[in-house]
Amino acid sequence: MAAQKGLDLLLKINIGGTYTTVGGLRSTSITMNEESVDATSKDSFGQRTLLAGGGVQSVSMSGSGIFTDSAAEVAVKAAFAAQANTTNGSASNQTAAFPSFQVIVPDLGTFSGSFQITSLEYAGEYNGEATYSISLESAGFTTFA
Numbered sequence: 001m002a003a004q005k006g007l008d009l010l011l012k013i014n015i016g017g018t019y020t021t022v023g024g025l026r027s028t029s030i031t032m033n034e035e036s037v038d039a040t041s042k043d044s045f046g047q048r049t050l051l052a053g054g055g056v057q058s059v060s061m062s063g064s065g066i067f068t069d070s071a072a073e074v075a076v077k078a079a080f081a082a083q084a085n086t087t088n089g090s091a092s093n094q095t096a097a098f099p100s101f102q103v104i105v106p107d108l109g110t111f112s113g114s115f116q117i118t119s120l121e122y123a124g125e126y127n128g129e130a131t132y133s134i135s136l137e138s139a140g141f142t143t144f145a
Contacts, residue, residue, distance in 0.1 A: 004106040011063050011134075014100035015075045023070035024132070028063040030103045030111060059111060059142045061103050064133035067122060075099075076134060080117045098139040113142035 009028045012019035035055035040048050067073065079099035098114040105111070119135035 002107075008104070008106035010102075010104045011061060012102040012104070013072050013075050013079070014102075015071065019100075019102050020072045020075070022063065022072045022076060022134070024068040024073065025063040025065035027065065028103065029061065030105065031060040033058045033060065057142075059113070059115075059138040061101065061111075061115065061136040062134060065131065067124075067130040067132045073132070076117065076120065080120045083117060101136060110145050111142055112145070114139045 006027070009030075011022045011025060011028045013022055014020075034057050037051040037054035038048065039051040039054070076099075083098055098116045100113065101115045102110050102112045115136035116139045117134060118137050119133070121133045122130065123132070124130040
């Protein structure tokens, strides 16, 4: 496989059934995790033993860039506010619907699923551009195509 451009690694949010690229991002990353479960016992003869398939799988995504006030950035801000409003409160709000995101990794595939926006930060210097960063954690099953 030939080297790929970082420009083609895209974060997208579902807006009305259409995945729209979150604009302004300069960097995007995805991390796939699988928690290990230590099943070591006296029968392991001093060697660590892991329980196959016992851990929790998760996907983390993040990005940072220039704030452009694009439709996707507005949707991210609205989704963050909506999830904060639905996750704080009564027991009926415990099953809040998280926004659907995709990350496209060039020449590899697309990861899709519901993600909780765990961090949304805006910053700016008096003589520079306004920037933002976002962090997301999978909130259910993530597909790969």
